[in-house]
Amino acid sequence: MPVFLYLVLLVLGLHCTSCKNSEGKATTCYYPPKNGTLYKMSSINADFAFNLYRSFTVENPQRNIFFSPVSISAALAMLSLGACSSTQTQILESLGFNLTDTPTSEIQQGFQYLMCSLNFPKKELELQMGNSLFIGKQLKPLAKFLNEVKRFYETEVFSTDFSNISAAQQEINSHVEKQTKGNVVDLIQDLQPNTVMILVNYIHFKAQWANPFDPSKTEEDYSFLVDKTTTVQVPMMHLMEQYYHLVDTELNCTVLQMDYSKNALALFVLPKDGQMEWVEGAMSSKTLKKWNRLLQKGWIDLFVPKFSISATYDLRSTLLKMGIQDAFDDNADFPELTEDNGLKLSNAAHKAVLHIGEKGTEAVSIPEVRFLDHPEITLLHPIIQFDSSFLLLILEKSTKSILFLGKVVNPTEV
Structure with missing residues (x-):
């Protein structure tokens, strides 16, 4: 036996x-x-x-x-x-x-x-x-x-x-x-x-987060497109800041890098409408190396859902x-x-x-964070809205290890 x-x-x-x-x-x-x-x-x-x-x-x-x-x-x-x-x-x-x-x-x-x-x-x-x-x-x-x-x-x-x-x-x-x-x-x-x-x-x-979100700028009911016929309401965080990002014309997706304050980063990958399967099929270590080479820093008007x-x-x-x-x-x-x-x-x-949010989980003690406005920024910067299905990768920098990998189809689904 x-x-x-x-x-x-x-x-x-x-x-x-x-x-x-x-x-x-x-x-x-x-x-x-x-x-x-x-x-x-x-x-x-x-x-x-x-x-x-x-x-x-x-x-x-x-x-x-x-x-x-x-x-x-x-x-x-x-x-x-x-x-x-x-x-x-x-x-x-x-x-x-x-x-x-x-x-x-x-x-x-x-x-x-x-x-x-x-x-x-x-x-x-x-x-x-x-x-x-x-x-x-x-x-x-x-x-x-x-x-x-x-x-x-x-x-x-x-x-x-x-x-x-x-x-x-x-x-x-x-x-x-x-x-x-x-x-x-x-x-x-x-x-x-x-x-x-x-x-x-x-x-x-x-x-x-290297650049934490201001909770007062989170919109509580923001439309997120699950599929062609389904929309759900999610809290949407908002921040205008400088991020590494790129538009991959070969894979028809936008890539945004959000850094943590120490030794880790998150990659948010937003395929164009109908291109998710194409991006999923092409993902590889070579893709990550290509993105790392092509990412460029610039001002972004960013919208990211708060979700678990x-x-x-x-x-x-x-x-x-x-x-x-x-x-x-x-x-x-x-x-x-x-x-x-x-x-x-x-x-x-x-x-x-x-759990992803401006301040983390309720169980964590959060110090006071001051948020500075940027009056010198014009409204002509690229807008990136993660308001439909996207991929998420979290990497540790020194080993280049993928700690977490996933796809967010419905941020209200727990």
Whole structure:
């Protein structure tokens, strides 16, 4: 009888106008030596992100899409540490790595460097990414695996009694609630009886806009076009400021870069009417590099909706279609993880939450912010209104990692 491993990925993205340094207990992070794979990581991870995005759009047409590509990549790469043969090969190749010319040791070092860089404390940017591994008391994990997941992925390992399902659920849910600052509760509801291991991955992110919006200029009832026949009313923030932006005539879209005060940025992509599928199909790491090269700074009369977006995915079907098949099969091969036989991946779940606004969430203490008028600005500057479906990317600057990727079809849909 097979025993089950759960892969649960949690993302909490909170955008606010005031925040502190990363909280939680201190960890010692050792940067590995740089290698050739490290310099290709951002491109490889970005292409995986867009491939995953396109899979989600097929499964969820005309719906909001939102997830954290970097957390999914890191969790799967971590899982590959315990795998061998085709089980490991399928995981790493689905992530976009060419195993013919890329040693697996370099891949793991690349993710180790990524984890260290993302978790390095940054003033005015709260970014914490981590993994927690809940292992059944009867399981005999190999010391090498436990050491490697701690070294590469800063993973906490907990011995859990899965024979008491309600107690195990409470233990995991309490841990998740604590790590996500109380924003994700009662995540695990229906553990399978033969579960022996659960991997939980999370990202917690808060950042301050470099140019915060003035709440007094937010229009509460602004028309947002969901489709040709549907319009919803949303709060629309407004600011006249200098931003990096461009019109991509090849992809028929407008791209706007909104910087956070420290080490992160958001890209808002507004396709022309009827061009969303064309833009979605063309998105790649090369597209991001092109935009980065062509973006130019200038005054913009900007309108951005104030909204919250969340999404929950059962990744099993998506990962199967992307080539990760053996890990879910009865013949799954995880000999580097445990001495026990019959371990296979049962489920992979992903949850993401994001709030965008002038001042962030109500739970955050906001200092007084003074807003200056710009009387010298004329009314002849370009107007960019995100009043119809648009794409949203949030990137960490030093690693060029896509922390979040999504599509806002209906900003009132929670």
